[in-house]
Amino acid sequence: MTTHTADVVIVGGGCMGASVAWHLARRGITDVVLVERESVLGAGSTGRNAGGVRHQFSHEANVRLSLESIAFLERFQDEVGAEIDFHQDGYLFLLSDPANVEAFARHVEMQRRLGVDVEWLSPDEAAARAPGLRSDGVRAATFCARDGIADPNGVTMGFARGARQLGVEIRRGAEVTGLSVEKGRVVGVATSAGTIATRTVVNAAGPWAGRIAAMAGAIVPVEPLRRHIFIAAPPAAGWAASGPGGTRGAPDTCVMVIDFETSFYFHREGANLLFGMGDEAERPGFDTTVRWDFLERVTPVAVRRLPALSDAAVSHAWAGLYEMTPDAMPIIGPVPEVEGLHVIAGFSGHGFQHSPAAGRLLADVIAGRDPGFDLTPFSLARFAAGGIAGEANVV
Numbered sequence: 001m002t003t004h005t006a007d008v009v010i011v012g013g014g015c016m017g018a019s020v021a022w023h024l025a026r027r028g029i030t031d032v033v034l035v036e037r038e039s040v041l042g043a044g045s046t047g048r049n050a051g052g053v054r055h056q057f058s059h060e061a062n063v064r065l066s067l068e069s070i071a072f073l074e075r076f077q078d079e080v081g082a083e084i085d086f087h088q089d090g091y092l093f094l095l096s097d098p099a100n101v102e103a104f105a106r107h108v109e110m111q112r113r114l115g116v117d118v119e120w121l122s123p124d125e126a127a128a129r130a131p132g133l134r135s136d137g138v139r140a141a142t143f144c145a146r147d148g149i150a151d152p153n154g155v156t157m158g159f160a161r162g163a164r165q166l167g168v169e170i171r172r173g174a175e176v177t178g179l180s181v182e183k184g185r186v187v188g189v190a191t192s193a194g195t196i197a198t199r200t201v202v203n204a205a206g207p208w209a210g211r212i213a214a215m216a217g218a219i220v221p222v223e224p225l226r227r228h229i230f231i232a233a234p235p236a237a238g239w240a241a242s243g244p245g246g247t248r249g250a251p252d253t254c255v256m257v258i259d260f261e262t263s264f265y266f267h268r269e270g271a272n273l274l275f276g277m278g279d280e281a282e283r284p285g286f287d288t289t290v291r292w293d294f295l296e297r298v299t300p301v302a303v304r305r306l307p308a309l310s311d312a313a314v315s316h317a318w319a320g321l322y323e324m325t326p327d328a329m330p331i332i333g334p335v336p337e338v339e340g341l342h343v344i345a346g347f348s349g350h351g352f353q354h355s356p357a358a359g360r361l362l363a364d365v366i367a368g369r370d371p372g373f374d375l376t377p378f379s380l381a382r383f384a385a386g387g388i389a390g391e392a393n394v395v
């Protein structure tokens with residue numbers, strides 16, 4: 001066992017921890033150790049996500065995170081030096097319930113005010129954007145062409161490699177087992193590979209953020225919630241040729257289609273098709289075993305929207321953990337009762353895409369710079385103050 005010191009210790013090597021590390025290093029804070037318990041980075045939620053990137057949120061603060069993050073992802077290769085396979089083929093939200101059409105009208109107005117180019121589409125126009133899609137019962141759709149999908153591993157490894165080149169130490173296979181707090185401030189981190197004396201800790205442990213906070217006697221309300229992803233291999237005749245006249249095909253772009261009321265979504269993933277859906281019966285917990293019986297509930301919804309899926313075989317599936325807060329808004333910033341402890345967690349189902357901006361914001365806070373962003377909606381203190389109207393568009 002060895003004892004080290006560091007200016008900053010980051011707990012968690014997913015996209016958030018890696019982004020904070022890179023942004024700290026770019027601000028000249030390089031005496032940083034990132035501690036990840038697994039033998040590889042991105043083994044938590046980051047390695048299990050759908051790669052979706054969108055501007056279309058209901059809360060203005062999330063749209064602002066998207067504007068900054070998507071602009072960053074567009075220049076990621078130049079700025080960070082890694083390939084992230086970013087396809088901006090758009091996100092298509094299908095709306096069947098008049099109440100949701102009304103709510104989206106308010107969101108679209110706000111998104112446009114912030115400079116996001118979002119279109120309203122008729123059901124037929126929506127179907128034309130995603131060949132093979134059935135739009136029965138759909139009243140309206142929204143589409144943003146700059147939304148898309150990118151590679152979570154590329155982003156995480158790009159940030160991590162860049163941070164390491166600037167002097168950050170990445171310690172894999174080391175589990176954080178305790179946080180030392182003296183007179184109300186954090187002074188050290190105990191890990192399975194030794195202790196690190198530090199006055200600044202970043203809790204970037206994703207679904208496990210509540211457990212890390214508890215080590216310092218703090219409450220961070222992040223609950224893990226299992227979500228499934230299924231992969232369908234193409235039908236024998238290929239997606240485009242499936243069915244008479246190609247009417248049962250699937251898009252040949254990476255457009256992300258979301259049936260908002262059911263939360264069923266899909267996009268092309270190379271030759272395959274990736275799809276998923278939320279399960280209202282799911283209860284908080286860390287279990288990521290695939291429940292194949294859930295596929296039986298997804299299939300009728302999926303086939304109704306994309307009939308070609310009835311010709312395709314599901315080749316594999318996995319489950320990962322959303323990191324849910326009570327208002328589905330993230331927590332970015334200090335823990336008021338433990339000086340030196342910061343949190344960047346609780347991004348429900350959209351943390352990957354927000355990791356560039358969120359990491360930048362927290363790095364600015366730690367560096368004592370003005371982040372130029374109102375962080376009130378992301379503060380931990382909001383829960384004690386009665387909470388806020390949170391994000392409605394969690395998919």
Ligand SMILES: Cc1cc2nc3c(=O)[nH]c(=O)nc-3n(C[C@H](O)[C@H](O)[C@H](O)COP(=O)(O)OP(=O)(O)OC[C@H]3O[C@@H](n4cnc5c(N)ncnc54)[C@H](O)[C@@H]3O)c2cc1C
Binds near residue numbers: 015176204205228322
């Ligand atoms: C099925 C699914 C689909 C999703 N789809 C999307 C999407 O399309 N778009 C999007 O933007 N987001 C999506 N998300 C959400 C996104 O994946 C997460 O918000 C994001 O990855 C969170 O990143 P993170 O770095 O905070 O957490 P994680 O990636 O979970 O990283 C936390 C790390 O902390 C480590 N850790 C935990 N405890 C300790 C400890 N004691 N010591 C050391 N290390 C520890 C873990 O091993 C883990 O590697 C999806 C999530 C799931 C599950």
